[in-house]
Amino acid sequence: MVQYAVAQKDRDWTVFRDGQPLAGDLSRSAAVQMAKDLAFEAEARGEAVELLIQGYYGELSRRVTGSTGD
Numbered sequence: 001m002v003q004y005a006v007a008q009k010d011r012d013w014t015v016f017r018d019g020q021p022l023a024g025d026l027s028r029s030a031a032v033q034m035a036k037d038l039a040f041e042a043e044a045r046g047e048a049v050e051l052l053i054q055g056y057y058g059e060l061s062r063r064v065t066g067s068t069g070d
Helices: 028-044
Strands: 003-011 011-015 019-025 049-054 061-063
Touching: 003 028, 011 028, 019 028, 028 049
Parallel strands: 003 049
Antiparallel strands: 003 011, 011 019, 049 061
16 A cells, blocks of 8 residues: 655645655645645556545545555
């Protein structure tokens, strides 16, 4: 399973893959779009995906797709 996350870090929005930053210094909307695009590409390759997105007030939304049985 691959995990993509969008979280605020040092007042900017960052996209993470499996806990490692991929891109930072983004607007929230740009970070969310990037994470969704990456998740879509991973799903198209047949990978299970967990997508975590932090909201403006710290709340977290989570979506898991694909097979989780590795």
